[in-house]
Amino acid sequence: MRHDHLITSKQLSRDDVETVLDRAAEIDADPSSVAGRHAGRLLGLLFFEPSTRTKMSFETAMKRLGGDVVDMGSVESSSVKKGETLADTVRVIEGYADALVLRHPQQGAAKMASEYVDVPLVNAGDGAGHHPSQTMLDLYTIRENAGLEDLTIGIMGDLKYGRTVHSLAYALSNFDARQHFISPESLQLPREVVYDLHQQQGGTQIREHESIEAVLPSLDVLYVTRIQRERFPDENEYQQVAGEYQIDAETLEAASDDLTVMHPLPRVDEIAPEIDDTDYAAYFEQAHNGVPVRMALLDMLLENGGEDDE
Amino acid sequence: MSNAPDDHELRVSKIRSGTVIDHVRGGQALNVLAILGIDGSEGEEVSVGMNVPSDRLARKDIVKVEGRELSQDEVDVLSLIAPDATINIVRDYEVVEKSRVERPEVVEGVLSCPNPGCITTGDEPVDSRFEVLEDGVRCSYCGTIVREEIASLIET
Numbered sequence: 001m002r003h004d005h006l007i008t009s010k011q012l013s014r015d016d017v018e019t020v021l022d023r024a025a026e027i028d029a030d031p032s033s034v035a036g037r038h039a040g041r042l043l044g045l046l047f048f049e050p051s052t053r054t055k056m057s058f059e060t061a062m063k064r065l066g067g068d069v070v071d072m073g074s075v076e077s078s079s080v081k082k083g084e085t086l087a088d089t090v091r092v093i094e095g096y097a098d099a100l101v102l103r104h105p106q107q108g109a110a111k112m113a114s115e116y117v118d119v120p121l122v123n124a125g126d127g128a129g130h131h132p133s134q135t136m137l138d139l140y141t142i143r144e145n146a147g148l149e150d151l152t153i154g155i156m157g158d159l160k161y162g163r164t165v166h167s168l169a170y171a172l173s174n175f176d177a178r179q180h181f182i183s184p185e186s187l188q189l190p191r192e193v194v195y196d197l198h199q200q201q202g203g204t205q206i207r208e209h210e211s212i213e214a215v216l217p218s219l220d221v222l223y224v225t226r227i228q229r230e231r232f233p234d235e236n237e238y239q240q241v242a243g244e245y246q247i248d249a250e251t252l253e254a255a256s257d258d259l260t261v262m263h264p265l266p267r268v269d270e271i272a273p274e275i276d277d278t279d280y281a282a283y284f285e286q287a288h289n290g291v292p293v294r295m296a297l298l299d300m301l302l303e304n305g306g307e308d309d310e
Numbered sequence: 311m312s313n314a315p316d317d318h319e320l321r322v323s324k325i326r327s328g329t330v331i332d333h334v335r336g337g338q339a340l341n342v343l344a345i346l347g348i349d350g351s352e353g354e355e356v357s358v359g360m361n362v363p364s365d366r367l368a369r370k371d372i373v374k375v376e377g378r379e380l381s382q383d384e385v386d387v388l389s390l391i392a393p394d395a396t397i398n399i400v401r402d403y404e405v406v407e408k409s410r411v412e413r414p415e416v417v418e419g420v421l422s423c424p425n426p427g428c429i430t431t432g433d434e435p436v437d438s439r440f441e442v443l444e445d446g447v448r449c450s451y452c453g454t455i456v457r458e459e460i461a462s463l464i465e466t
Contacts, residue, residue: 112451
């Protein structure tokens, strides 16, 4: 991979993805091989929105590479509260760190920020936009459990605002995957994303559904996302809709025995706890994979840092 | 196309110096004026012909603006809503320059993104940037695609 920044999974080719996943697998198999590799280097964490898994796994990854982190802290305690622009904030912090990780509520924030800095910048979520490092750990988990060749995947829940979904769909279009999108009509994939997927060379196969029933038996992977209360005008409507996109042991009776169930977490009640101890469940493994995958990404970005992109 | 004045151009008076925008798609003349920021409030001398018969377009609009030559930025945005337009620069009643508009690959700092969640809509120092698609424009930052009413996005 020869990119200075990781902004969207759209920028990644199949080769790029496989290179990162292969590197992550090497690190996963022998974490000690990279211990101390980036000693003395600092990763700047700029999270303008709350995060547990993403922030902690980046921090863990950097520390396991021998480096350390500097953290902007919460927006409330930073100069953003005084009205500083993002463009100014990133230009200041790049002077403190060797690479930056940015999460921001507005779409396009990471792309804009990357235009103001010379150190590598990773988009850790920009509003309803993209979350490419999550996609890498999703792909890693898929490859480990079901393989990326001849894959049939169902992606269910909030497809409109779910940035992990958009990033995953783009990345999967590099592979021979049949993608089924299952959501209420009001939370369908943004038309922009559908447009892009149809533009892809090789004819990515995508289909949209309102119910999981018909498609469930054919799936190798079911990727569930949370439908958020605030997307609906009233509680009743939310309860009614969200209830149709929850899975439990009874739902999965129709599924293949080899089905892998994934979720970017946090979940609320989309997946019943009774699934956790079955062979279907891969969501905790998926969260753990965040560390080796982010170690691989940081290792590669820090190695390239400062060099010109191809 | 002949250089002789088109019959229909005679329907609106000649201008002394300024710009004649011809072969605008029928019904788009007011959007052309919007792009140029002309609403008549500043006393500009403007002639507009709407839905006049045309060999090339069946129905076309034509806009004549006295005392104003278009900038490249204005021509770029114009090309999005009037891709067949011809720009005639007139000085002392003579057409000194005649060109067809060309669709640019990118328009910068001219349109504002309609997505309120886009980083370009806040206080950041960044200029808006749109890639030009075959049938619309797309924000380079948030990815929003706009196909209709592009003129309504013109930054004022």
